[in-house]
Amino acid sequence: xxxxxxxxxxxxxxxxxxxxxxxxxxxxxxxxxxxxxxxxxxxxxxxxxxxxxxxxxxxxxxxxxxxxxxxxxxxxxxxxxxxxxxxxxxxxxxxxxxxxxxxxxxxxxxxxxxxxxxxxxxxxxxxxxxxxxxxxxxxxxxxxxxxxxxxxxxxxxxxxxxxxxxxxxxxxxxxxxxxxxxxxxxxxxxxxxxxxxxxxxxxxxxxxxxxxxxxxxxxxxxxxxxxxxxxxxxxxxxxxxxxxxxxxxxxxxxxxxxxxxxxxxxxxxxxxxxxxxxxxxxxxxxxxxxxxxxxxxxxxxxxxxxxxxxxxxxxxxxxxxxxxxxxxxxxxxxxxxxxxxxxxxxxxxxxxxxxxxxxxxx
Ligand SMILES: NC(=O)c1ccc[n+]([C@@H]2O[C@H](COP(=O)([O-])OP(=O)(O)OC[C@H]3O[C@@H](n4cnc5c(N)ncnc54)[C@H](OP(=O)(O)O)[C@@H]3O)[C@@H](O)[C@H]2O)c1
Numbered sequence: 001x002x003x004x005x006x007x008x009x010x011x012x013x014x015x016x017x018x019x020x021x022x023x024x025x026x027x028x029x030x031x032x033x034x035x036x037x038x039x040x041x042x043x044x045x046x047x048x049x050x051x052x053x054x055x056x057x058x059x060x061x062x063x064x065x066x067x068x069x070x071x072x073x074x075x076x077x078x079x080x081x082x083x084x085x086x087x088x089x090x091x092x093x094x095x096x097x098x099x100x101x102x103x104x105x106x107x108x109x110x111x112x113x114x115x116x117x118x119x120x121x122x123x124x125x126x127x128x129x130x131x132x133x134x135x136x137x138x139x140x141x142x143x144x145x146x147x148x149x150x151x152x153x154x155x156x157x158x159x160x161x162x163x164x165x166x167x168x169x170x171x172x173x174x175x176x177x178x179x180x181x182x183x184x185x186x187x188x189x190x191x192x193x194x195x196x197x198x199x200x201x202x203x204x205x206x207x208x209x210x211x212x213x214x215x216x217x218x219x220x221x222x223x224x225x226x227x228x229x230x231x232x233x234x235x236x237x238x239x240x241x242x243x244x245x246x247x248x249x250x251x252x253x254x255x256x257x258x259x260x261x262x263x264x265x266x267x268x269x270x271x272x273x274x275x276x277x278x279x280x281x282x283x284x285x286x287x288x289x290x291x292x293x294x295x296x297x298x299x300x301x302x303x304x305x306x307x308x309x310x311x312x313x314x315x316x317x318x319x320x321x322x323x324x325x326x327x328x329x330x331x332x333x334x335x336x337x338x339x340x341x342x343x344x345x346x347x348x349x350x351x352x353x354x355x356x357x358x359x360x361x362x
Contacts, residue, residue, distance in 0.1 A: 026080065029080065030084055030087055033084030033085075033088060034084075036088075053081055056081070057077060060073060060077060061073060061074075071357055074357070078118070078354070082118070082121040082122075085124045086121065086126065088124060096148075097126055097127060097128055098125070098126075098127035098128075098150045099129075099148075100149065100150055100153075100341065101130050101132045101144070101149055102129070102130075102132065102153040102154075102155060103132050103134045103140050103154050103155070103162075104131075104133070104134065104154070104155035105133050105135060105156075105157060105158070106133060107132065107134075107155065108133070110131050110155065111330065111355050111359070112129065112131070112155075112334065113130065114354050114355070114358045115331065115351045115355050115358075116129035118350055118351065118354040119334075119346055119347050119350060119351050120342075122347045122350045123342070123344055125344075127150070134158065137158045137161050137165065140158075141162065141166070144184055144189065145184070145187060145189065148184070148187075149184060151181070151183055151184060151337065151340070151341035152181070152182040153181060153334075154179055154180050154181065156221075159178040159179060159180050159221060160177060160178050160179075162179050162182070162191070163177075163178075163191060165189075166179065166182065166189045166190065167188045168189075168190050169190070169191040169192075170191060170192045170193070172192075172193060172229075173192050173193040176193045176196060176228050178195075178221055179191035180193055180195055180225075181193065181194045181336070181337045183341060192336075192340060194334070194337050194340070195222065195225035195329070196226065196228055196229035197229060197336045198329050198332035198336055199222075199273075199301075199303070199333070200232075200233055201336075202301065203230075203271060203301055203324055204233070205324070206299050207322065209233040209234060210234035212235050212269075212270040212271055213235075213236050213268070213269040213270050214235040214236065214237050214238070214269060214272075215237075215271070215272045216240065216273045216275050217273065217274050217275060217276055217289065218240075218273075218274065218275030218303075219241040219243070219246045219247040219251075220246075220276075222303045223241075223250060226273060226275060226303075227254045230271075231254055235271070237254060237256040237257075238251075238256060238258070238269070239251040239257070239258045240258075240260075240261050241260070241261055242260075242261045242276075244258070247259075247260065261289060264289060264293065266293055267289075267294055267298070268295065269298060270298065270299060271298065271300075272294065272299075272300050273300075273303065274288045274300075274304065274310070274312050276288045277304060278304075278312070279302065279310035279311050279312050280306060281306045286311065287311050288312060291312060291316055294315075294319050296319055296320035296321060297322065298321045299322045300312070300313065300321045300323050300324070301323070301325075301328075301329070302323075303326045303329060305329075305330055305359070306359060306362075308325050308356070309325070310326075327352060327355055327359070328352075330355065331348060331351045331352045331355055334346070334351055335348050335351060338351075
């Protein structure tokens with residue numbers, strides 16, 4: 001036993017030595033990154049260079065012959081590069097760091113912090129995005145005003161109740177009846193619904209929406225936001241829902257057709273969207289309706305993103321359908337938020353990559 005402890009102690013000392021060297025090297029690397037940032041700033045060049053960062057990842061993964069997994073290598077260097085951007089930040093010493101939050105209850109599982117913090121770091125913006133578990137939405141909105149928080153994501157259960165505390169609500173969010181994004185512009189709070197535009201963008205990446213027949217399965221918040229977005233894009237929407245009264249209500253608000261889920265025995269649509277939690281972890285064998293009803297070449301979207309490849313999407317793919325995963329919608333709604341808050345184009349590829357890595361590591 002004593003010999004084993006001695007051996008462990010020896011190995012731990014070796015780890016400490018390696019950590020010392022790593023720390024020294026990381027600081028050296030940061031100093032070089034800062035020098036590059038200073039030179040670029042002097043010549044007015046953009047400090048962040050996504051192409052160069054890609055080259056770094058590619059070079060290192062081609063060199064990696066050890067037990068370090070590709071995803072872990074990526075995460076480690078992503079953190080190093082983000083730390084480099086932090087000290088290259090255009091924010092001067094003493095200037096205020098812009099704060100962003102996600103407000104919900106529960107909120108610990110939210111992927112938004114990792115997504116938005118990576119986007120902020122990638123753009124060299126030096127802001128910080130935090131998760132806040134909130135019971136009292138009125139107090140939280142007062143906090144946004146009082147603390148000068150630049151932007152907030154609003155999630156379950158506050159998307160509807162938050163609306164009465166805002167100064168202005170975007171007409172589309174008013175129609176949907178839910179706000180998931182707040183922009184604080186010089187103390188005036190504006191509300192938006194980015195689920196709507198995010199879902200539309202995720203589908204538009206795969207197909208034209210105008211004049212297409214679209215079936216949305218579900219009649220909750222997700223279906224409502226996407227339904228309004230697809231209608232605005234010229235899609236011909238049908239709501240399919242398990243509980244007829246709820247489906248009829250949404251169809252009435254949208255001015256579109258309704259079909260009870262139990263009576264569906266064919267799906268003659270160009271686009272079919274699962275906006276129910278069927279198939280979401282831990283119910284991974286769940287499916288909103290039989291995939292045998294799907295016609296080949298239909299564009300099938302699943303709003304569920306955990307797992308990324310739901311049973312519905314896997315079966316749709318094997319039937320020859322084009323698929324859109326829930327992360328696409330999630331990332332695009334986040335990109336809309338980022339653009340509203342910063343007026344910069346969101347680094348969508350980076351956002352998707354970190355969200356996928358985060359999901360994989362959970
Ligand atoms: N990817 C994204 O960015 C994104 C955005 C929003 C939502 N989502 C996901 O989309 C899903 C729905 O979210 P939501 O907020 O709209 O939920 P919600 O408001 O609770 O609505 C759920 C809807 O699904 C139906 N439903 C529930 N379980 C079902 C089942 N086993 N079979 C058939 N229908 C079922 C319900 O029908 P009844 O009316 O009969 O109860 C209801 O219409 C969730 O998994 C959520 O995580 C993803």
